[in-house]
Amino acid sequence: MADVAGLIRRAGERVRAAGVGPVMWCVVLLSAGLTVLEMVEYPAQLVATTVLTVMHVLCLLVLPFYPLPMSVAVAVTYVGCALLPDMSGASLFYGMWVALAAVGRYGRSRWWWLLPPLIAAVRWMVAARAGVPFGDYVILLVSFFVVYAFGRAMSWRSVAVQAEQDRLRYERERDRVEAMRRDARAASRIHDAVTSNLAYMAMRLDYERSRETNIEHVELLDDLYRHTIDTLGEVRTVIDMLDGNDDDTDTGKAPDPIGDGRNDVSPRNDIDYGDAEHTGDDNVENGDSATTPSSCTTFPKRVRDVLEHGDQYLAQLGFTGDSTLIDNLPEHKTTDSDDVVHERESAVINLLRELYTNIAVHGDPSGEYRVVVRRNRDSLSVDQVNDIATQSLLSDKPHSGKGLSLHRMRFASLGGSISTSAEDGTWILHATLPCVPLS
Numbered sequence: 001m002a003d004v005a006g007l008i009r010r011a012g013e014r015v016r017a018a019g020v021g022p023v024m025w026c027v028v029l030l031s032a033g034l035t036v037l038e039m040v041e042y043p044a045q046l047v048a049t050t051v052l053t054v055m056h057v058l059c060l061l062v063l064p065f066y067p068l069p070m071s072v073a074v075a076v077t078y079v080g081c082a083l084l085p086d087m088s089g090a091s092l093f094y095g096m097w098v099a100l101a102a103v104g105r106y107g108r109s110r111w112w113w114l115l116p117p118l119i120a121a122v123r124w125m126v127a128a129r130a131g132v133p134f135g136d137y138v139i140l141l142v143s144f145f146v147v148y149a150f151g152r153a154m155s156w157r158s159v160a161v162q163a164e165q166d167r168l169r170y171e172r173e174r175d176r177v178e179a180m181r182r183d184a185r186a187a188s189r190i191h192d193a194v195t196s197n198l199a200y201m202a203m204r205l206d207y208e209r210s211r212e213t214n215i216e217h218v219e220l221l222d223d224l225y226r227h228t229i230d231t232l233g234e235v236r237t238v239i240d241m242l243d244g245n246d247d248d249t250d251t252g253k254a255p256d257p258i259g260d261g262r263n264d265v266s267p268r269n270d271i272d273y274g275d276a277e278h279t280g281d282d283n284v285e286n287g288d289s290a291t292t293p294s295s296c297t298t299f300p301k302r303v304r305d306v307l308e309h310g311d312q313y314l315a316q317l318g319f320t321g322d323s324t325l326i327d328n329l330p331e332h333k334t335t336d337s338d339d340v341v342h343e344r345e346s347a348v349i350n351l352l353r354e355l356y357t358n359i360a361v362h363g364d365p366s367g368e369y370r371v372v373v374r375r376n377r378d379s380l381s382v383d384q385v386n387d388i389a390t391q392s393l394l395s396d397k398p399h400s401g402k403g404l405s406l407h408r409m410r411f412a413s414l415g416g417s418i419s420t421s422a423e424d425g426t427w428i429l430h431a432t433l434p435c436v437p438l439s
Contacts, residue, residue, distance in 0.1 A: 024064055024102075025064060027098055027101075028060055028061065028063055028064055028098060029061075030094075031060060031094035031095050031097070031098045032057050032060045032061055032094075032095070034094045035053070035056065035057055035060070035090050035092060035094055035095055036057060036090075038089075038090035038091060039053055039089065039090045042088055042089060042090065043088065043089070044086055044088050044089030044090075045086050045088045045089070046084060046085075046086040046089075048084055048086075049081055049084055049086045049088070049089045050089070052077045052080045052081045052084075053077070053081065053089060053090050053092065055073075055077050056074060056077035056078065056081070056090075056092055056095055057095070059073040059074045059077065059095075060074055060095045060098065060099075063098065063099070063102060067102045067103075067105070067106040068102070068103065068106055068107060070099075070102075071099040071100075071102045071103045071106075072099075074095050074096065074098070074099035075096065075099055075115060075118075075119060077092070078092045078095070078096045078099075078119065078122075079119075079122050082122050082123065082125070082126045083122075087130060093140070096119060096144070097143065097144075097147045098147075100115065100116055100119065100144055100147045100148045100151065101147045101148065101150055101151040101154075102151060103115055103148065103151060104147070104148040104149065104150065104151020104152040104153075104154070104155060105151040105152075105154045105155050105158075106151075106155070107151075107155075113148075115148070116144045116145045116148040117145075119144050120141045120144045120145070123137065123140065123141060123144070124137075124141060183242040184242070184406075184409075186242050187238075187239045187242035187406065188350075188406045188407075188410065190235060190238065190239055190242070194235050195232060195235055195236070195239075195357070196353055196354065196356075196357040198228055198231060198232040198235065199232065199357050199360065199361060200313060200357070200360065201228050202225060202228045202229055202232065203317055203360055203361075204316070204317075205221050205224050205225040205228060206225055207316075207317060207318075208221055209221040209222060209225065299345045299375065300325060300327050300375070302345070302349055303325050303348070303349060303352070303373050304325055306349055306352045306353060307323035307324070307325060307352070307371065307373070308323075310323060310352065310353070310355075310356035310371070311323050313356055313360070314356060314359060314360060314363075314369070317360055317365065318365040319359065319360070319363060319365050319369060320365075320367075320368050320369075321359075321368045321369035321370055321371075321386070322370065322371075323370075323371040323372070323373075324370075324371070324372050324373070325372075325373045325374075325375075326372065326373065326374045326375070327374075327375045328374070328375060328376045328377070329375055329376070329377065341435060343414065344380055344414055344416075344433045344434075344435060345380065347407070347410050347411060347414060347416075347433060348373065348380050348382060348431070348433065350407065350410075351382060351407045351411075351418075351431055352371070352373070352382065354404065354407055355371060355382070355384050355429065356371075358404075359384075359386050362388060362389060362427070363386040363387060363388070363389055363427070364386070364387040364388060364389040364390070365389075366387070367386065367387025368386070368387065369384070369385065369386035369387070370383070370384070370385045370386070371383070371384050372384075375435070376435070377435070378434065378435055379432055379433065379434055379435050380416075380432070380433045380435050381430070381431065381432040381433070382429070382430070382431040382432075383428075383429065383430050383431075384427070384428070384429040385426060385427070385428055385429075386426070386427050387425060387426055387427075388422060388425050388426065388427050404418060404420065404429075407431075411431060411433060414433055414434075415433065415434050416431065416432050416433035416434060417431070417432060418430075418431040419431075
């Protein structure tokens, strides 16, 4: 019984794979029944006619499983009976009509259209041999072409339905990919703006707490520090959710990209960050809450503002170093009107904000840091060097490992790259982006 049930189940799967519905089954069974009825009412004179008729009925019953091969078999049995010198027996018209309709429905080759005229020619030969006037069977000959055309119409309708389904599937996938891109952009923007400022607040609170002597003030700073760290952890969780990693529990033990030589790879590295919505609108910079509309300033001024605020931010935490912009293009050559160039410039600016936070968290205040931004006619580049601290200034800070990985993905989507290394206690970063040449 189990074998029979499995056979029936596999047969049903094969029928569904062939696209045969209940209407086709009803037509096939009805045609086979009418053919058998004709065999009973008009017995064949030759045994060969009976054998071919039985084979015709069997092929007709198997036709829903293998439409094209069985349609050819039905046509062969029909032609074989027509060539026999036996004018009795079943007409086999019903099975032939079904076979021609199936050929029109499932046949993809251009050679299938030869089958209707071939069958019509055979039938014309049989009728002419029997002396039947042409006008008595012309409708029958036309019927062979009509059922084939009906099958072709069904095929065209199936193609149209499939095309509509493919279009809807494409739109759903496009919407899903767009939602993934929005989530990725949101994760990157939250990381660039919120986590950097929260980390700065936590380090400032910790620094002020170490200098405070008033017990009440120390308790207040402790409370603010703990709430800041907790908020930073929740923000990390939100970033993981937006980045598709909400199933992974952040234990706080995974190091940020800075401080080790690994190239962090996110599971969402196929997301395209190349969207103008993520281009410098988050104007809250490290250590400064002032906003400057990027559309009203040139790229050199925006970079100098970030570098200046970054140096002030690190100086307040006891770091020594400097940041430099080397601009090899004329100052008045603004590129903000070019969305492609503007997007690359904004990617560089967002990376700079991340670098200052990483220096503050993982750098050694007793050493020095250097940040150099270069703009040439054909590229934008950022170089960062700083000493690696043996112990983080913000050891309680939750680490997600996404700091540079988000920027690395964005740079890669824009045709650039970010390379990092740690040598002799020194952290080295080099980032580059191709820049569209100015006209």
